[in-house]
Amino acid sequence: MxxxxxxxxxxxFMASCLQAQQVMPRFVRRITPPATINFNTVGVTQDARGNLWFATNEGVVRFDGRQFRVYHDPVLGQGDDYFHVIPSPDGRIWCKLGRGSVLSYVDPHLDRIVRVPDSSRLVRDYLSQWRSNYVFADADAKLWIGLRRRGLVRFDPRTYAVEKVFDKEGEAVRWITQDRQGNIWFTTNDGVYAYHPNSGLLKHYRDELGAPDRRPNNETFALGIHARQDGTVLVGLTNEVDVIHPVTGQITHLALIPTKSYPDQAVHDFYDDPQGNTYFSTYTACYRYTRWGELQQLEFSGIRHPVKCVFPDRNNRLWVSTNEALFEYDLSHIRPVPALNLVDxxxxxxxxxxxxxxxxxxxxxxxxxxxxxxxxxxxxxxxxxxxxxxxxxxxxxxxxxxxxxxxxxxxxxxxxxxxxxxxxxxxxxxxxxxxxxEKNPSRLSVVVRPLFWKTGWFRGVVLTIVVSAAIVLLRGWSRRRKLRRELVRREFEAATLRELDELKSRFFTNITHELRTPLTIILNGIDQLSHAPLDEPNQKQLQSVQRSAQQLMRLINETLDIAKLDAGKLDRREHVGEPVDFVQQVVAQFTDLATQRQIDLRWKGDVPADTSVNDEASQRLYGFDDDKLEKITYNLLSNALKFTPAHGQVIVDTRISSDHNLLLRVTDTGIGIPADQLPRIFERFHQIDSSLTRAYSGTGIGLALVKELTDWLGGTVHVESTVGEGSTFTVSVPLTPHTTVARVESIHPLPEPVRQSTERVGTALIVKSLIQANGRPISKPSREKNQPLLLLVEDNEELRSYLSSHLATSYRVMTAENGRLGLEQALADIPDLIISDVMMPELDGYELVERLKADDRTSHIPIVLLTAKSSYESRMKGLGAGADDYMGKPFSVEELNLRISNVLRTRQNWQRRLTTGQAPHDSRPPSDLRLDKEERFLARLRSLILDHLTDEAVDVDWLTTQAGMSRTQLHRKLIALTNQSATHFIHSVRLEKAVTLLQTGELNVAQVAQAVGYSSQSYFSKVFQEQFGYPPMAIKV
CATH class of the missing domain: 2.60.40 (Immunoglobulin-like)
Known part of the structure; x- marks a missing residue:
């Protein structure tokens, strides 16, 4: 235990042996009045607003459901002892003091107790002499006042009139009520009287009341009286309540069982609830007399003190007052008293x-x-x-x-x-x-809960913990086993990747070495040819070949450096020199290129003084790898110039810090780098794919090489960039102080900063080739009007210059450096054929083809696409966009010339089909849909001319307006489609109609001329003769 x-x-407890059934309403709440209020209540009522009013030993108390308020007699103050509170239909609450010599009421407007004047007849002649027992307000707001020894009077509060109704000396009127017929019922010490106001008759009930065995001294001493809603009248007697049925005269006796403490049970006050049930109380018990005639005894939970008053309100709540508190119960939930009740x-x-x-x-x-x-x-x-x-x-x-x-x-x-x-x-x-x-005992269920370690839930928790621990251990073991397998797999993959990486590095090393051998021969051969006497066209071609070979050599060297870095075989060649001056000399090689591109290139340098060395020249000497520093500077500077537009600025700031680090900062005002791309710009082969950077795209090796060379030298590289404002690259490379360099045996004197050899193409030579390429003027189209007009759209300057120089011998050539400029040039000049690259800035080749083919002004122009993307999918995409031919790079210029000739020849056959309808079947262009589109265009123009055939205002300007094109655009399109000018096309349509009219024979030549828009017959005959070679008269019907 x-x-x-x-x-x-x-x-x-068990069921009571009383005649009344015991029931219990549901408890709602207990309200404790403030300590300043004496809540010894003897009467209760409710006003129209729902407020409860209590008559207490010290004043009248109002309760609004939340707060209590006390009203005192204006004369007596707190010594007033009230017996009853009576509501009146006019809103006043009448109050009866215990001594009965005065009469007062609570005025709802003044909100205080007001006395009936002592000078009034009521007070002077009746109350002051006989005192009052009870006061009742009827339906007309008149008062019925029961006197202690002199009967009953009626008082009109409005006029102060007093009328004697019942006057019998020695008869004390105790309680008064009014039934639904308006009759006044009152009790005396000699029974009950019923007064009929209209007739003035009195009916006396005496011997009929009370059971003889419960009548003390054989007297009928009536106390409380109450007229119910059903017409019956309840009379409170000693230990009994009688029910009078006025219609039948029948009286029902309800016996109340006394207790030893209170042998005489007296009933005074009766109250009805909204359902018609009546509530009353004695000194020891409370009862409910239901509307169907059943007497029930009320039991209340939570009440320890004797009940003083019970009152049902209009909201079906029962209010029970004791000396200590006020209790609220719910009458809508009444049930029999339970067999068991918990009290302690x-x-x-x-x-x-x-x-x-x-x-x-x-x-x-x-x-x-x-x-x-x-x-x-x-x-x-x-x-x-x-x-x-x-x-x-x-x-x-x-x-x-x-x-x-x-x-x-x-x-x-x-x-x-x-x-x-x-x-x-x-x-x-x-x-x-x-x-x-008793046959049916009362029952109480008893549940004894086990100790927690004996409960099922505790055992379940323990089992759950054990199982969970086992699962966790098992999963941990399984996870570790899986991790071990994953570690083995990753180690194997890492070893495989390392092996593949070594194979790739060896491949790059071998292939670059193999490529450098033939490139050496090519560069030397070009160098020898450059000294030979050549005409200007051949000299330009030789320079172009030299520039391309030098750029290819540099790409090979950079690829070889990356391969050496991966293999860890890159040599460190440290030389003694002035690193700031060295960077300045590298920057100087870019001056002409910056000037050519209209970019302001500036250099700033500073070397801090070393107080430990007296020689100023020695203070500037450091050991550094000039080859790696030159490549870092070249790539940063070329990258800055590449992405800086004309009128921009590039600043190179070179300083040596106090801790012997070379700080190289390159700042430009170029297009900038998006913030999401900054973490990846140093990755190999990474290029920012956007419309802003596509015009400047390269191989994606330069910045990666800068990063890896800087890391290899033990330095750092950092970038800051804002789109639209520019970028700043900062490189910090450690230098070897000159005092340390003096003891290094492998140090060699610094050679000239610009070295040209077959092993390493120097910065100066590459920059010189860039200047030559950038400074070459764009090829002008030939002025020979009988040659076809070609538009070459290519973003690569070298290839654009090379192709234009070759094609200019046979065609008039226009050039554009990107897709947007190419579209503008095509709309302005309507060329006979367009040659376009696919990968271009601002507008690529696919989109250029789609826009040109969707525009009526240029939909007829054949287009040949040139691209390094020669896969099947790329070819299908280009042809699907509307291109007439597709050539992959590299290609032969002779093959390009043949394809251009074939496309133009096909276009000429197309012209014959559109003009005569007799073109051979194999001359049809690649897409029937495109041919149908041009046929519909010509048919629309013919229809416009035929609809206005007799209108002399139909000329080239009118047709230009109707077609929605400029005069030049319409002329070029008609020449391409029909080999006819706009004027000739209008004459052709009119003359074809004239032939049809002449063949009918219905009109003569003059009438036909007028019908097809010629006012002059002679002019009509002239143009007819020029068109067909015979006069109109020669046509026979």
Whole structure:
């Protein structure tokens, strides 16, 4: 058994032996008035606003549901003792003082108690002499006042008129009421009277009231009286309530059982609820007389003190007042008094607060009380009858534990249990003479919960923890095993990747070495040819070949450097020199290129003084790898010039820090780098794919080589950039102080910064080739009008110059450096054929083809695409966009010339088809849809001319307006489609119509000329002769 002893004190009662059934309304709340209010109530009522009014020993108390307020007599003050509060239809609350010599009311407008003047006849002649017992306000707001020894008077508060209604000396009128017919009923010490105001008749009830065996001294002493909504009248007697049925004259007696403490049970006040039930109380009990005639005894949970008043309000709430508090109950929930009622709980001898509502008991699914305790608790049951001062015999049995009944004859005895875990039922039975033990005992379910370590949930938790731990361990073991397998797999993949990387590095090393051999021969051969006497065209071609070969050699060298870095075989060649001057000499090689591109190139340098060395020249000497520094400077500077537009600025700032680091900062005002691309710009072969950078795209090796060479030298590189404002690259490379360099045996004197050899193409030579390429003027188209006009759209300056120089011998050539300029040039000049690259800035080749083919002004122009993307998908995309031919790079210029000739020849056959309809089948262009589109265009022009055939205003300007083109655009399109000018095309349409009219024979030559828009017959005959070679008269019908 647990060391803490828990004692639960239960007081159990059985059904009352009274005639009335015991019922209990549901508890709502308890309201405790302030300590300043004496709440010893003797009367209660409710006004029209729902406020409750209480007559107490010290004033009238109003309760609005939340707060209390006290009203005192204006003369007596706090010494006023009120017996009754009576509501009036005019809103006043009449108040009767205990002594009965004055009459007052609560004025709703003044919100205070007002006395009827002492000078009034009522007070002077009646109240001051005979005193009042009871005051009642009827439906007309008139007062009926019962006097103590002189009968009944009627008082009109509006006129102060007083009328004597019943006057019988010695008769004390105690209570007054009014029935629904308007009759006034009142009680006296000699029975009950019914007064009929209209007739003035009185009816007396005396001997009929009260059962003879309950009438003290054979007298009928009536107290309270109340007229119910159903027409019956309730009369309160001693230990009895009589129900008078005025229509039948029948009287029903309701007996009330007295107690030893109060042998005489008197009933005074009656109140009706909205359903027509009537409530009244005695000194020891409260009752409800239902509308169907059943008397019920009310029991209240939570009330320990005697009940003073009970009052049902209009909201179906029952208000019960005691000396200590006001209680609210819900009349919509009334049920029989339960068999068991919890009144005390003791835990280790400490009494807990008792629940104020029996429904706070734990209940099972059947709605019965349930007592729940823990295993080891000592349960002590105290059995006592509910009705006071009644001694009975009880017996108890705990099903599931007791085998027989335990009889308890003394109410002070207790029965104790210490039960194991389980569910039990306590049976309680009482002995009634002479019937014996009751057949249906009361029941209480008892649930004893096991100790927590014996409960199923605890075992479940333990099992869950064990299983979870096992699962965690198993998963951990499985995860470690999986990680080991993954580690082995990754190590194998890493080894494989390292092997592949070594193979790739060897391949790059071998291939670059193999490429450098033939390039050496090419560069030397070109160098020898450059000294030979050549005409200007051949000299330009030789320079172009030299520039391309030098750029290819530099790409090969950079690729070889990356391969050496990956293999860890890059040599460090440190030389003694002035690094700031060295960078300045490299920057100087870019001066002409910057000038050519209209870029302001500036250089700034600074070397801090070393106080440990007196020689100024020695202070500037450091050991550094000139080859690596030259490549870093070249790539940063070429990158800055590449991405800086004309009129921009590039600043190269070179400084040596106090800790012997070379700080190289290259700042430009170029297009900038997007923030999301900054982390990747130093990756190999990474290029920013945007419309802003596509015009300057390279191989993606330069910045990667800068980063890796800087890291290899033990330095750092950092970039800052803002789109539209420019970028700043900062490189920090450690230098070897001159004092340390002096002791290094492998140091060699610094050679000239610009070295040209077959092994390394120097910066100066590359920059010189860039200047030559950038400074070459764009090829002008030939002025020979009989040659076809070609538009060459290519973003690569070298290839554009090379192709234009070759094609200019046979065609008139225009050039454009990107797709946007090419589109503008095509719309302006309407060339006979367009040759375009695919990958271009601003507008690529595919989109250029789509736009040109979608425009009526240029839809007829054949287009040949040139691109390094020669895959099947790329070819299909180009041809699908509308291109007439597709050539992959590299290609032969002779093959390009042949393809151009074939396309133009096909176009000429197309012209014959459109003009004569006799073109051979194999001359049809690649797309029938495109041919149909041009046929529809010509048919629309012919239809426009035929619809305005007789209008002499139909000329080239009119047709240009109708076609939505400029004069030049329409002329070039008609020449390309029909080999006819716009004027000739208009004449052709008119003359073809004239031939048709002449063949009908219905019109003569003059009429036909007028019909087809010629006002002059002679001019018509002239142009007809020029068109067909014979006069119009020669046409026979």
């Amino acid at each position: 647990r060391s803490g002893l828990v004692s639960l004190l239960y007081v159990m 709980v003791l835990i280790n001898g400490t009494q807990l607060n008792v629940p104020t509502d029996e429904q706070q008991l734990v209940r099972d699914s059947l709605g019965l009380p349930t007592l729940t305790v823990r295993e080891g608790d000592l349960i002590t049951l105290h059995v006592s009858p509910y009705v006071e001062n009644i001694t009975r015999a009880f017996r108890l049995r705990l099903d599931g534990y007791d085998r027989r009944w335990n009889v308890v004859e003394d109410a002070t005895n207790t029965v104790a249990y210490e039960l194991p875990a389980g569910s039990y039922t306590l049976l309680l039975n009482q002995f009634n003479n002479p019937a014996g033990w």
